Amino acid sequence: MGEVTIRWAEAADDAALLEIELTSWDGSTGFPSYLERLDGTFFGRSGPEAHLVAEDDGVVVGYVRLEDKYPFPEGAGVLAINGLAVAPAARGRGIASALLDAATEEARSRGARKLSLHTFSTNTAARRLYARHGYVVEATHTAEFLIDGTPTDDLVLAKTL
Numbered sequence: 001m002g003e004v005t006i007r008w009a010e011a012a013d014d015a016a017l018l019e020i021e022l023t024s025w026d027g028s029t030g031f032p033s034y035l036e037r038l039d040g041t042f043f044g045r046s047g048p049e050a051h052l053v054a055e056d057d058g059v060v061v062g063y064v065r066l067e068d069k070y071p072f073p074e075g076a077g078v079l080a081i082n083g084l085a086v087a088p089a090a091r092g093r094g095i096a097s098a099l100l101d102a103a104t105e106e107a108r109s110r111g112a113r114k115l116s117l118h119t120f121s122t123n124t125a126a127r128r129l130y131a132r133h134g135y136v137v138e139a140t141h142t143a144e145f146l147i148d149g150t151p152t153d154d155l156v157l158a159k160t161l
């Protein structure tokens, strides 16, 4: 295990981040249809400026996507974590924790009041992680999605800064 550093993403990280996407999301963590919509690029959805990445000895092993939750000024104090993933081989070493800490620091530096995110109730690893970082469940959207045919609750989690 090398030294883990957190930095802003660059366009050149696209292939490494795409590989993390393809190995991180399935019906227990996200929408199975999402992988089909990726179309060969990670940054198709939002650019490098929305992502902090974790590097382990120069290899990108995880990311967090941090974006404004709302496009209007009344919601400007709320930032959304719209994605968090760590390569399977790098999990269980605090890399997601380090990414969340960096996202919190960035949100505070922007004067944000709150961080908000969605997760499936079935994603126990993510829920433990977020609970450790002070996120609480603000809303439960019961049986919101049919994931591989199974009705699945969508949770809205938030952390007040």
Ligand SMILES: CC(C)(COP(=O)(O)OP(=O)(O)OC[C@H]1O[C@@H](n2cnc3c(N)ncnc32)[C@H](O)[C@@H]1OP(=O)(O)O)[C@@H](O)C(=O)NCCC(=O)NCCS
Pocket (backbone or CB within 6 Å): 024, 025, 029, 084, 085, 086, 087, 090, 091, 092, 093, 094, 095, 096, 097, 098, 118, 119, 120, 123, 125, 126, 128, 129
């Ligand atoms: C959820 C996810 C991001 C967690 O990433 P991670 O880097 O393994 O997370 P962490 O290492 O910070 O924490 C995970 C575990 O490692 C442990 N850990 C943390 N720091 C550690 C360290 N320095 N050494 C050893 N273990 C450590 C934590 O205690 C935690 O254990 P527990 O939650 O089982 O009790 C990862 O599993 C993932 O990418 N999943 C798929 C995508 C996903 O679900 N994303 C979230 C969607 S909302």
